[in-house]
Amino acid sequence: MLRSEAAIAAAKERAERIREEEHQLRLEKSRLNGIRSAKIRRAVWEDSFPQPPSALDRLADKIRR
Numbered sequence: 001m002l003r004s005e006a007a008i009a010a011a012k013e014r015a016e017r018i019r020e021e022e023h024q025l026r027l028e029k030s031r032l033n034g035i036r037s038a039k040i041r042r043a044v045w046e047d048s049f050p051q052p053p054s055a056l057d058r059l060a061d062k063i064r065r
Contacts, residue, residue, distance in 0.1 A: 053061070
């Protein structure tokens, strides 16, 4: 009886650890998806509204000529 109770307790602990690991993995996946989405949104924004060349870029172009 004592062994089976210990086995049950150990199995419950393992199950809890697995649930916690799965939760952490879901959080990490969500974080990475958020980063990816932000990068995509930024790229789309930059493609939609191109910025004029900066003063530094214009100066570099003059030096190259």
